[in-house]
Amino acid sequence: MTASESTSEAPKIEVTPYELIGGEATVRRLADRFYEIMDTDPGVARIRAMHGQDLAPIRQLLFEFLSGWLGGPPLYFKRPEHHCIMSAHRPYAIGDVERDEWMMCMRRAMDDCGLPAETRALLDQAFLRMANVFRSS
Known part of the structure; x- marks a missing residue:
């Protein structure tokens, strides 16, 4: 066994x-919980007002965006009309x-979905x- 073989690192397992x-x-x-919170919490009225009455389309877009952003299937980015x-x-x-x-909506959604504290922090x-x-302002 050579010196380089004895000091080689173990393979790293990468998890997205x-x-x-x-x-x-x-x-x-x-994504669903995020928009449920936005739609029901009067404390986030300003961001709720930026959205249309029907949150289903934007809820789907957030799901697709987060999927790719978190390292899963790049659904949002494969949309022909993606922005x-x-x-x-x-x-x-x-x-x-x-x-x-x-951020309050996302933090509550992460907590409500049971993400571990360390993962939520990251x-x-x-x-x-x-x-x-x-x-922008």
Whole structure:
């Protein structure tokens, strides 16, 4: 056995966040719960007002976006009419209040879906970075 063979590292197993949280079923529950909270909590009225009456289409888009963003099937990105996530939010006045409302919905959804605390903390950081980028005011 050579020195390099004796010090070689064990193969690394990479798990995507999509797989870590439970795949398609959990991502679907997360998107559904996110919009249930948005639709029923009066404390997030500002972001609810940015959406149409029927949340089903945007709920599906969030599911598809999160699927690919978390490392699963890139459903949103395979849509012929998909938009850059930044340009899709550009028409809206998004400030700190709207960002915080969005984050509150996502944090509650992650908690309600039973994501482990460590996973929620990692995703929370990523969601917060994304939500900060969407701010326009």
